[in-house]
Amino acid sequence: MEDKDEQVKSENGIFNDLGYQDADYYAEFPTIFHLRKELIENPSSHDVRLVYLALLNMFKHRGHFLNNGLSGEGSGRKMGEVYNEFCIALADETEVDFPANVEVEKIEEILGNRDYSRTRKAEKLLELLCEDKKDKQKLAFIKVICGLKVNVKLLFADIIFDDDKKIEICFSEYGYEDKIPEIVESLGESYYSIVELMKEMYDIGVLTRVMKGYTYLSEARVAEYEKHAQDLALLKKVIKKYKSKEEYDTLFRKDEKGSYSAYVNSFNAGKRQRRNMKDRRMEDFYKTLNKLLKDLGADEEVAYILEEIDRETFLPN
Helix, strand or coil, X not given: CCCCCHHHCCCCCCCECCCCEHHHHHHHCCCHHHHHHHHHHCCCCCCHHHHHHHHHHHHHCCCCCCCCCCCCCCCCCCHHHHHHHHHHHHHHHCCCCCCCCCCHHXXXXXXXXXXXXXXXXXXXXXXXXXXXXXXXXXXXXXXXXXXXXXXXXHHCCCCCCCCCCCCEECCCCCCHHHHHHHHHHHHCHHHHHHHHHHHHHHHHHHHHXXXXXXXXXXXXXXHHHHHHHHHHHHHHHHHHHHCCHHHHHHHHCCCCCCCHHHHHCEEEECCEEEECCCCCCHHHHHHHHHHHHCCCXXXXXXXXXXXXXXHCCCCCC
């Protein structure tokens, strides 16, 4: 039943105190991780509503280590355990065999290396895990673990579709979870269990990369938020310096594929707003930036942006 009492109506959804309202809360804590970091680092008493919001977020996302929703403060299983299960499952269901006696710490180190792009990670894992560097099927499994896009037929050659359907797996792609039902239906439970193990290894790598140098995930997420803000300010400065107003507006004020608005899934231009955009792949955004910046010479700021793009660490999202 709708409450029509004028005394309880408010534009604020959370805080409606005389000296502290929603706008004040979001100014103080731009993300939930800013709030969680504050509660961890500051032993002073806090408004119980702040504690409730932090706890609600932690319980809602506990145990979920998704590439864009990494939320837990702890970790799950270890890489060695997951890799061992992966090798056993592959041997049982396919003719592919990865070495059981391998330094799993190196796998985690490669996947969590901030200086490696996903392609470079695949190259390093191929060196570690494969004697035959031309084994395309093993390379396909390695690419999936590194977050690269792979056709399932390269993984499981005996999969037959009734039509020309093309099923691809890419853990780093926005919306991967929405494709899981189709992947399960196409592969069957046995093959999909292998995909789940690869996803678990990928997630461990993501967590390792994010957590390097930090005790709590909230600290790491706040640091990423701050880097994003610094990178964004630099990018806007460079685009304004070298490009036209039309190119600037296309990148930042339009919601088309490859734009910044699409990349961050948020578009605000005057009265127009849009969320939940489909074309928000990092690859598309980086491709746009490379096209805009590649011919700008020896500018140090441009060189920094291009180097960070090559590492896939520019504007972490």
